[in-house]
Amino acid sequence: MKNRPLLSVCLMVLCIIASMVVWGRERFIKELRPSPIERYAAEGDNITICGKIYRQEQKENCRMIYLKENSIYSNSKKFQESKIIIYTNSSQKLHIGNQLKVCGKVSFYEEARNPGNFDQKFYYQKQGIHGKVRSDDIQITDYKRNKLKDRLEKFRMNWQKMLQREMGERDGSALAAILLGEKSGMDQEMKELYQVNGIGHILAISGLHLSFAGLGVYRIARRMTGSYKAGGITGGILLCLYVMMIGMTVSVIRAWVMFVFRIGADITGRHYDMPTALAASAVLTVGIHPLYLYDGGFWLSFGAVFAVCTVIPVLENEMRCKSLCAGLGINVLLWPVILYNFFEIPVYSILLNLIILPLMSVVLTCGMIGSFIKMAGWIPGKWILWICRCILWVYDKCCVFTIKLPMARWVAGRPDKRRIFIYYLVLMTVILILKFKRNGKKYIISITLYTVGFLILISGPWVRTGAEVTMLDVGQGDCICVEGPEHKTYLIDGGSSDIKNVGKYRIEPFLKYRGIGSIDYVFVSHGDIDHMNGIEEMLKRQQVGIKIRNLVVTGEAYRDEKLEELISVAEDNGTTVWEMENGTQIREGKLRFTCLGPKEKNINPGNEASMILHLEYEGFDMLFTGDVEKEGEESLTDTLSYLQEKKISWEVLKTAHHGSKNSTTEAFLENVKPRYAWISAGRKNRYGHPHKDTLERLENSGAKIYSTQENGAFGITVNKKSMRIHGRNG
Incomplete structure (x- = not known):
């Protein structure tokens, strides 16, 4: 630090900004205040916006227009809003810098409705x-444009279209994501396959891209001119x-600043x-966007380079296999970040x-050179792009092979901050031992210490005690997760x-998020789509999603065509199917599920024939009622009268049929x-659930009512005859 005064200053500034974000919150950070x-x-208010376009994106179902410097008129009030997004289906030709007048209904982005969900x-x-407007009523009030940015955007769009045309939609969109950071047109299955295999980072613009674009040109220009200054200016421009x-993403800002430092050092000697x-x-990144301190991409990008500075040199001094050092060093530093944000380890x-990273240099080189040659109208560009297509094929085959290997994905859940702190404390100790201790025992000590630290990091799901029941917010539908005392999982x-x-x-x-990689039993109460379409989706996604071991359904007499189709999907995807009839039980230690219905023989498939379950654990009783109503509810009432x-x-009662008027x-x-x-019901649903009479x-x-409409996900933890109800944030 003594010989690095700028580093010391930057670290002090980072600490100040971090304190302002974590403890000062909205007092210092304007993004946290209501805009x-x-x-x-x-x-739902009708508003009129006058603002300037600074960015456009074409999505699958609509077009997104980003406006800045906005004047807004709403309810006879006029105010300023720095940024807002317009969603439109309009094909009107617009340019960066155009001033627009837009009339439409305002809406706001949702918080995560369940733990682990994306917080939009x-x-x-x-x-x-802080807000968005959906509108096709768009007028251009000033045609003035930012010519440079507009031409760059047009060039990017033409580049993307050329790649899709020459390489095919799937491979062209993948290469566009790698070269341009444009992921919107990429095949979702391909994107997810990369992510679950731990190579999703190749789709993010990183230092490798900017090193190629900037340092490559800088070195060529420096050799051609013999001047560091000329090379730096050319590469910088x-x-x-x-x-x-x-666009200025986290990794782009980091790589750009580090590039400036690199050529600045060369120029000044x-x-x-x-x-x-x-x-x-x-400092520059969090100075512009302080809330990026909460962004997983920030920690992954900066953590990877920090590992290059600290962990990897130590490993290279100790390991003979140098090729493993980079991957191992980066991963051991980033495991907590990966688990905190993605909940699983590839x-x-x-x-x-x-295999992937050495080929990335070839992809970037051939992708950029081939693109420029092809856009210049020369046929060899297509041949060079064909090399990229072959490498993408290799990537695909490697991912498909790897995902089928045993234990390809380890779902460990989100570790709490205390476990993360202990892990990094242990890792720092291991690095110091490897760096300064000289005797042979340091390897045994280091491996033992690191193993303990890693086990502490991932042990959260293993040390939970008791049972936990969570009602997820799935909109207008039903989904309840039960975690048993012996770590089995049930989905109703x-x-x-x-x-x-x-x-x-x-x-x-x-x-x-909960560290659940497989579900032991999925109960499907009946065949309505709002109770089973998510299950069908998950059955088909087991290789990249969650494994479902057993599907439990009602007897054949109570099943409709949709439920029979679900059974076929389960069997086709390796899930065992069981029938559960009245009186049947499933046990896990002191936890027990008992089927209380349907039991009447003359009930038709549908709501009335919903599977009814009684959950018992340590004196706690919960009744799951599906969508039961009319004759089914009358039969259940008789059964409950006997159970009295x-x-x-x-x-706890899981209120039937989302709180409809005809049940309960x-x-x-x-x-x-x-x-x-x-009660599980969608916000502002068209059925009016839950009905005021039912409430x-x-x-x-005498019941206290909890609804996903008001609370999002919520749950109850039962442990040694005590219970605690908690919301989605704990």
Whole structure:
């Protein structure tokens, strides 16, 4: 530090900014305060916006227009909003710098509704965006454009189209993601395959890209001119244009600042100090966007370079196999970051990257050279791009092979901050032992210490005690997760009528967050899509998602065509199917599921024939009712009347049919008398669930009501005859 004054200053500034973000919160960070649009406009209000275009994106179903310097008129009020996004289907030709007048309804981004889900609100909040408007009523009020940015955007779009045309939609979109950071058109299965195998980083613009674009040109220009200054200016200009075209992401800012330090050191004849360059780039990044301190991409990007400065040199001094040092060093430093953000470890990623990373230089070189030659109209460009296509084929085959290997993915859940702190403390101790201790025992000590630290990091799911029941927010649908005392997992229904891909985006992330890589039993109450379409999706995604061991359904007499189709999907994907009839039980230690229905023979498939389950554990009783109503509920009421002789006190009732008017009658509640009533229903759903009459009946019965509409996900933890209800944030 004594010889690195700039590094010391940068670290001090970082600590100050971090303190302001973590402890100062909205007092210092304006992005955390309610913005003017949040204060003066309500969801669904009609507003008029006048703003300037600074970015455009074409998505699958719509077009996104980013506006800045906005004047907004809402409810006879006028106020300023720094940034906002317009979603439109309009094909009107627009350019960067155009001034627009837009009329439409305002809405706001959602927070994560379940633990582990994507927090859309915070994602845009980090960028200073607090609202959105959907509108096709767009007028250009000023045709003035930013010619440089507009031409760069047009060049990027033409580049992407050329790649898709010459290489095919799938491979062309993948190469566009690698070269341009443009992932919107990429095949989702391919993207997910890369991510679950631990090579998703190749799709992010990183230092490798900027080193190729900037340092490559810098060195060529320096040799041609014999001048460090001329080479630096040439490389810097090209790099600035490239950065303006692809956008200022976290990794781009870091790589760009470090490049400036690198060529600056060459030009001035000074030593290039990577730690100082890294610290300066971190200060600039969080200085522009303070909330990036909460961004996983920030920690992955800066953590990888920090590993190059600290961990990898130590490993290279101790290991003979130098090729493993980079991957191993980066991974041991980033395991906590990966688990905190993605909840799983790609077990073979270190070995896979030994193949992937050396080929990335070839992909970048051939991709850029081939693209420029082809755009110049020369046929050899297509042949060079064909090399990229072959390498992408190798990537695909490697990922498909790796994902089929035993233990390819280890779902460990999100570690708490205390475990992360202990892990890094242990890792620092190991690095110091390897660096300064000289006797042979240091390897045994280091391996033992690191193993202990790693086990502490991933041990969260293993040390949980008792049982936990969580009602997930799946919109207009049902999904409840039960975690047993011996670490078995049960899912009761899983579907939604208003959330697209509910299995992938709502259910699976929650399960991974909890450290659940496989479900022991999935109960499907009946064949409505809002109870089973997420399960069907998950059955088909088991290789990259969550393994489902057993599917439990009602008897054949109570099943409709949709449920039969689900059974076929389960059998085709290696899941065992069981029938559960009245009186059947599934046990796990002191935890027990008992089927209470349907039992009437003349009930038709559908809501009335919903599977009814009674969960018992350590004096805790919960009733799961599916969508039961009418004759099914009458039959269940008779059963519960009989059970009253056993003096069962129902702590929790899963309210039937999302709280509809036709279920949960007074006679039924008289027999249950639940302490808590849980309701799963979509916000602003078209059915009006839960119905006010049902809510009134529940309140009159003395039940305290919890609803996913109001609370998002919530759950109850039962342990040694004590229980605690908690929300999605704990």
